[in-house]
Amino acid sequence: xxxxxxxxxxxxxxxxxxxxxxxxxxxxxxxxxxxxxxxxxxxxxxxxxxxxxxxxxxxxxxxxxxxxxxxxxxxxxxxxxxxxxxxxxxxxxxxxxxxxxxxxxxxxxxxxxxxxxxxxxxxxxxxxxxxxxxxxxxxxxxxxxxxxxxxxxxxxxxxxxxxxxxxxxxxxxxxxxxxxxxxxxxxxxxxxxxxxxxxxxxxxxxxxxx
Numbered sequence: 626x627x628x629x630x631x632x633x634x635x636x637x638x639x640x641x642x643x644x645x646x647x648x649x650x651x652x653x654x655x656x657x658x659x660x661x662x663x664x665x666x667x668x669x670x671x672x673x674x675x676x677x678x679x680x681x682x683x684x685x686x687x688x689x690x691x692x693x694x695x696x697x698x699x700x701x702x703x704x705x706x707x708x709x710x711x712x713x714x715x716x717x718x719x720x721x722x723x724x725x726x727x728x729x730x731x732x733x734x735x736x737x738x739x740x741x742x743x744x745x746x747x748x749x750x751x752x753x754x755x756x757x758x759x760x761x762x763x764x765x766x767x768x769x770x771x772x773x774x775x776x777x778x779x780x781x782x783x784x785x786x787x788x789x790x791x792x793x794x795x796x797x798x799x800x801x802x803x804x805x806x807x808x809x810x811x812x813x814x815x816x817x818x819x820x821x822x823x824x825x826x827x828x829x830x831x832x833x834x835x
């Protein structure tokens with residue numbers, strides 16, 4: 626399972642990228658807004674740090690506006706992936722952008738039916754939201770597993786990005802359910818290295834070395 630980081634904070638991306646395990650970045654308008662910088666500037670800097678897909682989200686509501694904005698965002702850098710909402714307008718925009726060779730990520734996915742629409746539209750990625758499924762008392766791991774089963778059964782090339790990850794359990798669930806990618810907030814990503822037995826073992830080794 627590939628690891629993406631879900632942030633627009635360049636310093637967080639810089640550190641995560643330095644470990645050599647980062648395959649891509651996802652952003653959204655709220656993450657960009659927190660940085661107080663122009664989207665184009667943030668994307669260019671991210672692209673200089675990570676040689677992988679960078680999801681940039683459209684903010685328009687109708688299909689034609691999404692397509693126009695998607696085309697402009699795609700011009701920023703070859704690694705840009707256009708993040709589209711799971712709506713009929715988003716699906717229509719996805720089909721058009723994909724036909725023009727622009728990569729897409731259909732987001733806010735909460736069902737197999739929705740994922741199937743994204744796959745049929747040729748989406749490069751589809752993003753089920755684990756944390757929000759938890760909030761609605763729905764089984765996130767089961768949904769990802771079902772989407773992965775549909776993908777395998779019919780040979781879709783769309784990759785599954787497990788998103789809205791809030792803790793280490795979500796990362797584990799995504800991996801076991803067959804997700805292609807997990808996009809992880811910086812704080813959760815940093816915790817993946819931690820385990821109390823590792824800490825205890827390091828102390829034993831250090832004491833022995835003395």
